[in-house]
Amino acid sequence: EDQNVEVQVVDAMDKVFGAHPGFRAFHAKGIVVEGTFVGSPQGAALSQAKVFDGTSIPVTIRFSNNGGLPTVPDGSADANPHGMAIKFHLPDGSETDMVTNSLKFFPVSTASDLRDLFEAIAASPEGAPKPTKFEQFVAAHPKVGPAFATAATPSSFAAEEYHGLNAFVLVNSRGERQAVRYLIVPERVAHIEASAAAARGPNYLMDEIPDRLARGPVIFHLKAQISEPSDITNDPSQPWPETRKVEELGVITITNSVSNSAEAQKELLYLPGRIIEGIELSDDPMVSIRDGAYAVSFSRRSQ
Numbered sequence: 001e002d003q004n005v006e007v008q009v010v011d012a013m014d015k016v017f018g019a020h021p022g023f024r025a026f027h028a029k030g031i032v033v034e035g036t037f038v039g040s041p042q043g044a045a046l047s048q049a050k051v052f053d054g055t056s057i058p059v060t061i062r063f064s065n066n067g068g069l070p071t072v073p074d075g076s077a078d079a080n081p082h083g084m085a086i087k088f089h090l091p092d093g094s095e096t097d098m099v100t101n102s103l104k105f106f107p108v109s110t111a112s113d114l115r116d117l118f119e120a121i122a123a124s125p126e127g128a129p130k131p132t133k134f135e136q137f138v139a140a141h142p143k144v145g146p147a148f149a150t151a152a153t154p155s156s157f158a159a160e161e162y163h164g165l166n167a168f169v170l171v172n173s174r175g176e177r178q179a180v181r182y183l184i185v186p187e188r189v190a191h192i193e194a195s196a197a198a199a200r201g202p203n204y205l206m207d208e209i210p211d212r213l214a215r216g217p218v219i220f221h222l223k224a225q226i227s228e229p230s231d232i233t234n235d236p237s238q239p240w241p242e243t244r245k246v247e248e249l250g251v252i253t254i255t256n257s258v259s260n261s262a263e264a265q266k267e268l269l270y271l272p273g274r275i276i277e278g279i280e281l282s283d284d285p286m287v288s289i290r291d292g293a294y295a296v297s298f299s300r301r302s303q
């Protein structure tokens, strides 16, 4: 990977979406909610991380739309995939994060390919000569089309399944290591047609979740897809077979929205590589590069 891909990828995002002071370079539109996580015995057997020890851990969650436009309509295809970022607040004051989205696999293998994808989009405005740079990129990267085809428009942030995509390694108290990919599974997945989403208005997802929480909690199951030794762990564009075992790591109970979401999300920084003992990076270099890019975006949006 290039030395400066963390900066280049954020620059390329800004070329596509424009720079919007105070907002994230990507997943710019979102809403912050709060709740708790309780780890399961299976989670504790897979990882000694304190987050899975069965005690109730406060969580701060940000749901988001794809893209760098703070005003993207929630039901637009450009808002897919939606994101779910979770920050777990451990009793010792430390934090660990998970940053997931609703794609079933990632469109490209590496961060430099993602940079090149945004560069190609930026170089392919309306009326650009055919084949456009974007069309050429898609032709040369066969996972882009199929990956985006896995994204749909949810009826609610609470009715979507989210995927960690990058592999992590869980380490238990016996030192046993298991590469996994996280899945965040709602009680019910519900997708709607673009026309129905448009009828609900441009902020229907952001408006719906506080209303829902006022009526009662929202439950998700945090799960781990368990890899086999032959599975590739350094390429999130390669899904593992559907037949792989999935273990429950615990239950997320979202209890409330926050009154100052717009301010709260400015202060929040989720880092996919913010991990604690019992969770390790895999051989996928993308996670550390993501950390760098998220930090670049954070420092720009905090100015």
Ligand code: HEM
Binding pocket: 009, 010, 023, 024, 025, 026, 027, 030, 062, 063, 064, 082, 083, 084, 085, 099, 100, 101, 106, 110, 111, 112, 114, 163, 164, 165, 166, 236, 268, 269, 270, 286, 289, 290, 293, 294, 295, 297, 298, 301
């Ligand atoms: C090389 C790959 C990637 C790069 C360079 C990248 C870059 C970024 C950047 C710059 C941000 C804004 C961060 C901020 O200002 O706080 C962001 C946000 C986000 N990304 Fe990525 N991303 C990558 C891959 C992924 C993957 C694989 C996922 C899902 C599994 C994902 C899901 C998200 C989500 C959900 C957010 C919003 C986080 C929040 O709510 O604070 N990204 N990404």
